[in-house]
Amino acid sequence: MRAIAVHRDAVIIVDGNRIVHVGPERDARVRVTEDFDARGATAIPGFVDSHTHLPWDGTRESEFNRRLQGESYEQIAASGGGIAATVRATRAAGEDRLVENVLERTRRMALHGTTTAEAKSGYGLNVEDELKQLRAIRRASERAPVRLVSTCLAAHEFPPEHRDASYVDEVVERILPAVAREKLARFCDAFVERNVFTRAEGERVLRAGAALGMIPRLHADEFSDTDGATLASDLSAASADHLMCVSPRGIAALARSNTVANLLPATSFFLMSSHYAPARALIDAGAIVSLSTDCNPGSSMTESMSTVLQLATLQMKMTVEESLTAATLNGTCSLGLAGETGSIEAGKLADIVLVDAPNYLHLVYHFGVNLVRDVMRDGRWVVRDQRPV
Numbered sequence: 001m002r003a004i005a006v007h008r009d010a011v012i013i014v015d016g017n018r019i020v021h022v023g024p025e026r027d028a029r030v031r032v033t034e035d036f037d038a039r040g041a042t043a044i045p046g047f048v049d050s051h052t053h054l055p056w057d058g059t060r061e062s063e064f065n066r067r068l069q070g071e072s073y074e075q076i077a078a079s080g081g082g083i084a085a086t087v088r089a090t091r092a093a094g095e096d097r098l099v100e101n102v103l104e105r106t107r108r109m110a111l112h113g114t115t116t117a118e119a120k121s122g123y124g125l126n127v128e129d130e131l132k133q134l135r136a137i138r139r140a141s142e143r144a145p146v147r148l149v150s151t152c153l154a155a156h157e158f159p160p161e162h163r164d165a166s167y168v169d170e171v172v173e174r175i176l177p178a179v180a181r182e183k184l185a186r187f188c189d190a191f192v193e194r195n196v197f198t199r200a201e202g203e204r205v206l207r208a209g210a211a212l213g214m215i216p217r218l219h220a221d222e223f224s225d226t227d228g229a230t231l232a233s234d235l236s237a238a239s240a241d242h243l244m245c246v247s248p249r250g251i252a253a254l255a256r257s258n259t260v261a262n263l264l265p266a267t268s269f270f271l272m273s274s275h276y277a278p279a280r281a282l283i284d285a286g287a288i289v290s291l292s293t294d295c296n297p298g299s300s301m302t303e304s305m306s307t308v309l310q311l312a313t314l315q316m317k318m319t320v321e322e323s324l325t326a327a328t329l330n331g332t333c334s335l336g337l338a339g340e341t342g343s344i345e346a347g348k349l350a351d352i353v354l355v356d357a358p359n360y361l362h363l364v365y366h367f368g369v370n371l372v373r374d375v376m377r378d379g380r381w382v383v384r385d386q387r388p389v
Contacts, residue, residue, distance in 0.1 A: 001283065001322040001330070004360070012043060014350040017379035022344055038354055041373055042362070044324065045343050046115025046351035047305035048331030051241050051262050051292035053153075054105050054119040055098045055133040055140075058089025060297045073271055073299060074195070074223065083123070083157040086297055090123035090133065098136035103144055105295065109303040110145035110382050113372040115351040116332065116341060118149045118292075120189060122156030125167075127174050130154050134184035145375070145382035145389075147351075149335050151217060152179045155190035155197055155205045168201050172208040180212035186336075187238060188214035192231065194224040199231055206235055215336070221246040222267075233257040239290070239334040243277040244268060251278070255285035260334035263326070264294040265311035266302050279316035290330040291323060306363060306370060313364045320364050350379040 013021035013030050021028045063081050067073065076082050090098070102119065109117060119137045124130035134150055141148040154175040158167050179185050188209025192202035206216040216235045220228025222242035229250025232240035240246075240254060241262040254261050263277040282289050291308050294300040302308075305327055312323045332342035341349045354374040355363065362371060375383035382389050 001289070001325040002319055004321045004324065006360075012344060012350075012352065014376075014379045017349055019344060019346055019348050019350050021346060040358065041354040042357050042359055043344060044113075044353050044355055044360055044363075045328040046341065046353050046375065046377060047113045047327050048290075048329075048335065048337075048342055049109065049114045049117040049292050049295070049305055050239065050260075050290055050331040050334050051264060051294050052117050052119050053122060053294070053296035054102045054117070054148075055121065055136045056086050056090050056123045056297055057093035057097060057101060058086055058297065059301075060085055063298060064301075067272065082298055084160055086123045087125055087157070087159065091129045095132050095136050095139075098133060099139045102136055102140035102148075105303055106140065106144040106146040106148070107388050109295075109305075110375055110377075111372065111386065111388065112304040112306055112370055113353040113355075113375060114146055114303070114305050115353070115375065115377040115382075116147040116149070116335065116337065118151055118187070118335060120151040120153040120156075121185075122153030122189070125154065125157065125159035126170075127178050130175050131178060131182065131184065134179060135182075138184060145377060147341075147377065149187070149337075150185045151187035151189050152176065152185040152209065152214060153189040153191070154179075155202065157191065157196060165201070168197070168204060171205055176205075176209050176212055176214070180214065185214055187217045189217040189219065191219040192226050192228045193219065193222055194226065199226055199228065202228070203231055203235070206237070210235070217241065217334070221250060225250070229254050229261075232259050238336070241292070242267065243282070244273070244275050246278065246282075251281055251285050251287065254282065254287040258288065260290050260330060261287045262290045262292055262331075262334060263312065263316065264292055264300065264308075265316055266308050267294045267300045269311055269315070270300045270302070276316050279312065279318050283318070283322060288330055288333060289318075289322070289326050290334055291326040292331065304370070306372070310364050310367050320361055324360060324363065350376055352376040
């Protein structure tokens with residue numbers, strides 16, 4: 001993760017939507033018909049935000065203020081807030097409104113350098129509203145500046161109308177088959193956590209999704225050690241996400257597997273927790289580590305991957321090089337896109353960010369500002385001079 005190739009005084013040549021040359025201009029064997037002067041910027045791969053909850057309605061700033069006054073995330077959820085509050089707002093919103101919400105958030109993501117993002121449902125918690133969220137993601141992806149990959153997170157929380165195990169039956173027998181029929185999701189996710197879904201319930205959901213062609217992902221060991229990391233490893237899940245409370249056994253399981261440990265430091269920061277995922281232990285054990293925003297209205301209200309890099313480096317003791325790799329190439333590993341994007345090299349899609357800085361270290365060194373100047377996705381500019389195209 002520290003082995004970053006740095007090209008100085010180099011050119012990147014793009015043909016159509018693919019990179020065809022990276023390196024000294026004298027070595028290029030491609031005729032160039034149009035030249036773009038990067039004006040001393042540093043080119044990095046587009047950020048890959050592999051854990052977001054984009055298609056929601058409503059905001060929860062009042063809950064944020066309650067947390068500032070001492071209430072915990074779990075206390076707020078127990079009083080009817082938390083995920084349940086967003087479920088009410090999202091169920092009340094029409095599909096068109098959710099489409100516009102996703103587009104607004106992806107535009108902001110692009111301004112901060114993201115070119116690929118995963119997007120989850122999970123604020124519907126019934127057949128109709130889970131499908132509505134996933135359809136909104138699919139429709140928004142046709143116009144969004146960010147490439148979107150969909151995940152069904154019907155097992156995000158129990159719905160208010162029946163907070164019991166019968167909802168797991170509904171997810172397995174009705175929601176997931178309906179999602180599969182419309183081919184609305186590449187992945188299936190579950191929130192295995194104290195007071196939410198048990199390990200056995202999460203496993204049942206993910207195995208049902210896999211039987212329908214959806215690759216497992218897992219919210220694992222966020223607030224307590226539920227042995228979620230080992231479950232993700234046992235299921236060959238694409239990712240185990242959060243991991244603030246992962247055990248040594250879970251770290252070892254991830255290190256032995258190809259399941260990506262997807263860390264979300266902005267969530268710890270936003271929840272005012274001093275407890276971050278053990279990034280150093282995971283990396284040193286040999287786990288594949290990625291970084292994401294967890295963009296959502298309750299526990300991480302941000303679209304900025306640059307902020308995530310800063311938190312990963314300053315709070316989780318990752319190096320800048322490790323953080324950059326985690327925010328780009330390793331994120332594509334969990335999305336099944338590592339052969340297409342996540343690095344600047346010949347043959348890959350032209351997903352390129354120009355940072356207004358002399359080198360990549362400024363991504364962390366110069367904190368609190370957005371250094372992203374220009375963003376190209378699929379060989380097309382989507383941001384120029386910090387403005388959407």
